[in-house]
Amino acid sequence: MAGKKQTKAKADKAAVILKKEEYSIIGKPFPRVDARAKVTGEAKYAADIEMPDMLWGKVKRSPHAHARILRIDTSKAEKLPGVMAVITGKDFGGFRWGWSRETRDEEPLATKKVRYLYEGVAAVAAIDEDIAEEACELIEVEYEPLPGVFDPFEGMKEGAPLVHEDRPGNICVEYHWNFGDVEKAFAESYLVREDNFQTPRMAKGYIEPPAIVAYWSGGNHLTVQAAKGSPYFPYRILANCFNLPLSNVRIVQPFIGCDFGGTKNDMVNGDFSAVMLAKKTGKPVKIVYTQFDELTVCLRRHPMWVTIKTGVTKDGRLKAIQTKVISDGGAYTRMSPLSNYLTGICMGMPYELPNFKTDIFCVFTNNPSSAAMRGHGIYHTRFAGDVQLDMIAEELGIDPVEIRLKNAIKNPEPGKIYETINKLTLATCGMEECLEKTAEAIDWKEYKKGKRVKGDKAYGMGFAAGGYLSGTKLSGHNACAAMVRICEDGSINLMTGATDVGQGSDSVMVAMAAEVLGIGLGDIDIKRVDTDHTPVDPGTYGSRVTVYAGEATINAAKDAKRQLLEVAAKEFGVKPDEIEIKDKKAFVRANPQMNMPWERLVRMACYTTPGMVIIGKGQSSQGISTYGLADFNKGIGNIGTNYSFTAQAQEVEVDLETGVVKCTDNSVIAHDCGFPLNPPAVDTQVVGGAYHPGVGAALYCEFNMDKGLTLNPNLVDYKLPRAYEAPMTKVIHVITNDPFGPFGAKEASEGSTCTAPPAVINAIHDATGVWIKDLPAKPEKVFWALKEKREKEKK
């Protein structure tokens, strides 16, 4: 267990550096650093960027979901006045890209074959957007349509059309893991249940569609400003694609209108096209996707079919779980290996589980590609597991809160570690407390006794619990760094590679640096990512930013502070560690009379001493492989640095005539994010960034498909929760102070996105007695289920 000790030692260094009661900023409400720019309209998002001489680009898309490309004729488009360049996939010289080296199966624009409807095959740059669009219509493409496969079960059958000729059975990725002895455990179980659940394909739900502006200078320097949540992805991919040294690729981060994983982590046809068109024309090229593009070609949440078999003892303790998961990966691999991995890896949370076996298959189809989405992978199996747990509780006559409390992983004693069956290690787990506080806040004991049916409406309460990884550990480059540059007037530039996509990381990084340095939020200016200047960082995904970029920021601030304290020590004639800086004043701890203002100390350091240039540097290295990585083949090992926990109670109102379900305001979420660094920001994340999308997943969100065609590609027919559908919930913070997170923090809120769907489905059952096992619980499903139940009862 040497590896673990090392991890622990490392974490202790990064952990809390002050006593909590001494914090000036952290843990108290503080305003976001970017709020003013956003509320005045000054904040520039990618689509707002304009350059002199800029051209507009458009992507020509395939009208077939699966077809061979026989011929592309761009001559008519090229002749249209105002058109400056036309490109096809051939311009990229056979370049293919993907999530990892082994999965490079996609071209910037398809050359030989299209694999999903509206895949890009060519692109145009013109003097305005209308001409670019008109030119796309003039590009002639001859196709040989091929039979397609649109369902993973069909795709796995022998003789099914192959999406990729070199991938037999259309298998994109599969995992088979076995821990303990599930057969023996099932044989010993008092009750064994097997149920099938289904989650639909979903949109990410952000309102800002992808956009990019690209330009070249000096022939071999590329600059890109795009709506990207992980700017160092395009940094590497574009360097490869255009054969540039990384030093010549500059990605500058505009403001980002949300991310939620998938598309904005990754590349779209329009990104490659804009860069190639800019290279060809020598001018800046802008491509802005429409919401229609977003909803027809961009990455989606995997639809998954989950078969779950669970064995329990008579008193409701979990003995074993066996799952079989089939998912639709769509046309290209993208992040499917990770999504499908995650759907199995966290089954050992949030309940103690002694035996677990799983078989996971992700299948290629001619649907748009699937990828990460907030609640990544875990959402599907947590839904299945937490609904089935209520079914089991009902069969055994156990209260739903009691069965969860009985199985919940207990918070380890300080210094101890809980290890799941597949060796995920938890230093803290507030699951029990989350459940207890939720049940108490909702007054479950009283509610339980109440009447369910009132007129033509039924009311019910549902519970769910879950755990989520924080600080994802992946192979590849997973370290990050921060720099704190102290200006001679005492103001500070903070540079990290982390991207604030709306979650508030810029504000939290500023707060952490200010707390360490003993200065105010207003003294620090954080730079958005500019790969020419900011340190490399993996990106905004896997709930990794606060934990890793936070640790790097703390270390950078400590490094800068150390340099200042050396100067102060000389002045006061004491040792550096005898001095503290607080409220912009440096003072000797034992004799606070000996003090000097922050500005004076900085000026002294910069001028009167030999003339210092103070740059603090810090790294985070908990994410790198030295500290243990998960084994993808075996499903063993830590995927996170620490783990958050959530319990939710949700009341629904079911219209017994129409089947329409509403979530009422009577709901509570208790969230263990370790320590909330900015409590109101955690609240909005939990409510808006997790709970409401969770309500959407439970009741509304689903792409309707017909042979690869998206039937509801707009935000009315694809329904997202609006103000009326978004309940006003109550958030409770459960504080566990994780030793592996900055100031005790773990990820905040991604885990909370996984608890709403099972809570809502369990609430529908509590209200009406019907089980909806395939999401979302749209009125027609509930209507038929209620009808079936009534007819059964008549018999």
Next chain:
Amino acid sequence: MKGEPRDLKLMVNGKFYELKVKPKALLSDVLRNNLKLTGTKRGCLESTCGVCTVILDGKAVRSCSILALQANGHAVTTVEGLADGDKLHPIQEAFINHGAIECGFCIPGRVMMAKALLDENPNPTREEVKLAMHGILCADVGYVKQIEAVEIAAEKMRGGE
């Protein structure tokens, strides 16, 4: 000739503009591309998300679903016209102070929607605020703080604190 640019006279944020625009140009295109007022966001272009909301003669409208020429001779207020110089409008202040902003993409449209509401109805019920906010999608803050922020601003604008 069909499609030829036509004259457009427009008052935007108290400033008078004379432009030539294509008949098919949307009000949002003209605000963003011609007048460089990119505070008004380009969202869905089909009246579903509401982030392009501006005020036209006192009414909140979706500028992606109005032709610029339909606004000929009318007055438009965008988010850039909301603050009084450096002094933020009470709605803007409430959104900042109440933590009602995350990614911020819907915020320009949302605060304009709030202004149109409060100008017409200084003392709205929660249902009326919800109804106004219903037309604008948010993906991250989750409406709760936004609805409360509008109520806080309403109180301040009525003269309370």
